[in-house]
Amino acid sequence: MMEDRNGVCHVMEDSEVDVQNTQTRIQPQANNNPKWSNGQCVLAVPCCSMLNPSFDLSLCRAKLEREGFQIPVTDMEEPLRTALDVPSVRRYMVFNSAHFHFILAPVLYVVVWCAVFSTLHLYITVSDYWVLCLSVSLVSIFLTTVIIFILHHSNKEISVNLDIRLIQVNERMVKHKLLVAVADWVQNCTGNIKLYFVYWDMTRCLRALTETLEEGGFATNDTQKLKRKMSHLVLVTEVTAVDSEDVESDEQRPLLGNEDTDSRSSSSQREDAKIPPSYSLVPDASLPAQAKAYQLLMTYSAAYVKLLVSERLSGPSHHRLRTRRNHCTTAPFCLCQYIKNKILR
Secondary structure, eight states: OOTTOOOOOOOOOOTTOOHHHHHHHHSOOSOOOTTOOTTOEEEEEEOSOSSSOOOOHHHHHHHHHHTTOOOOGGGTHHHHHHHHOOHHHHHHHHHTSHHHHHHHHHHHHHHHHHHHHHHHHHHOOOSOHHHHHHHHHHHHHHHHHHHHHHHHHHTTSOOTTTTGGGHHHHHHHGGGTEEEEEEEEEETTEEEEEEEEEEOOOHHHHHHHHHHHHHHTTOHHHHHHHHHHSTTOEEEOOOOOOOGGGOOOTTTSOTTSOHHHHHHHHHHHHHHHHSOOEEEOSOOTTSOHHHHHHHHHHHHHHHHHHHHHTTOOOOSOHHHHTTTOOSOSSSSSOHHHHHIIIIIO
């Protein structure tokens, strides 16, 4: 992993988005700097602490201004604080980091070794203990490798706890031709969680993906395919405000009302209030092709850039794709091709 790697962006939109508003949002408000191309890292800021990940957003905005990106506080700092400055999100970044997995591997090996040894020792009698220890060690290494591989493979997928939370951030940042993502890796036995700002002009990817959806007609089976592959991508919102009309005071409540009915209705209202509303990120079938393409691009942009900066995008060689791809110069394939291969196939 290099210091100048890229970061990701997720941009999402309401299901009732229209095509004209989509085009307006993608129009850049930042300076058109010819030195940047899609996929280039503009800024990478490390977290202040591994145990309590946080980022100096004021410093980020100041450095971006020196690079020619004039971004208001409402477009960067405020949405980033809302998305990342949450205790549950910080805990997720710690326990899902590569550094934690690096520490977990030897601990997991010792635990598995002790468990396997104690189990086999009860049922197998071996005169030479070194044979038993060798067998236990091989089994423990295999089981530990499988578990770490599963954890590593899960990091290659889109994260509902982190990537999806950055959708609202990138909805604003894409206007400035920037995408935001959080990625981490282990270097010299030291964990690095960084906030990446990557240059990305979404215009060509939007056009290409829109043409793909229009050519395919986006039939009913395509919609079912999206629902199947994106069924786990659900936004859950927290309702903190209580509607004053639903809450009756003691003075307004009838004195001779049916207490059983009132108690049942109030308890059912409380149960309904406990269930937070959820919203699926699957594009609505009634939306135009361009709106669907925009929603898909924004949903998967964070996961794409996370893989891009960690060099985990697997695909054909860069030379073979040079004549077919011109949206990104730093990866085997661009964002729209990533969505075509992963979602639309």
